[in-house]
Amino acid sequence: MFRKFRILLLLFVLVTVGLGAWRANARLTAWQHTIPVALYPVAADDSPVTAAFLRRLDADAFAGLARWVQAESERHGRPVLQPIALALAPALSGRPPLPPERPGVLDAVAWSLQLRWWASRHDAIAGPRPQVRLFLLFHDPARTPSLPHSTGLSKGGIGLIHVFASPGQQAQNLVVVAHELLHVFGxxxxxxxxxxxxxxxxxxxxxxxxxxxxxxxxxxxxxxxxxxxxxxxxxxxxxxxxxxxxxxxxxxx
Structure with a gap:
């Protein structure tokens, strides 16, 4: 009985969240107005290299992403003046919940809701309320030479993105961020x-x-x-x- 109640409760929450997510995604893919996108740096390890990298990180490190989205929207005939506006938040002290390694359907739903709840409690950023929130988990490449799989959720406007804490790999980091950003867009x-x-x-x-x-x-x-x-x-x-x-x-x- 408790299991059935839990399933019904999760389904109700999922339908409610899904309806809101559908409306949000419709706004994202209209390409009529600037979409505020917030970037939240997170230290994925306790390495001094990662900590030093995050102290030096600034918004200029992501400017190429906004230019790329602008150029690609124009190439496809949708010349929005500024498709996305990026804002870099201060580095977060906490780490988001990671997805289960072998999730069942209920596990995946529960994790998605948990991530959204966590994101809502770590959303302090100046400026307009973001429609997309990308949490960037930076890893010391000496400790993590191969990054875990990243996730972009179109239902929720959230990305959980693993990248390297290395200036020499920032250009490739932007490729990963762009890939997951487009997952969020659908x-x-x-x-x-x-x-x-x-x-x-x-x-x-x-x-x-x-x-x-x-x-x-x-x-x-x-x-x-x-x-x-x-x-x-x-x-x-x-x-x-x-x-x-x-x-x-x-x-x-």
């Missing part, structure tokens, strides 16, 4: 999760060109070199938003 992955190889044709930046590709489709994640190999782009300049992704996020109708 874009889907376009790569094989088993091989990480971009899927043809949706995961190719220029599918008509063949191999090797010159750039990565942002949701494909990598630059296809041949049928078995793809390279991580060095920066957002080596990526673009492909037609299928553009339709998913409302840039193409």
């Amino acid at each position: 874009a889907t992955d376009k790569y094989d999760p088993a091989t990480l190889q971009p899927l043809f044709p949706a995961g190719y930046a220029e599918p008509e060109r063949g191999l090797p590709q010159r750039r990565a489709e942002i949701m494909g994640g990598r630059i296809p070199v041949d049928a078995q190999r793809a390279e991580i782009p060095d920066s957002l300049e080596e990526t673009l938003i492909g037609p299928q992704t553009a339709r998913e996020i409302g840039l193409l109708r």
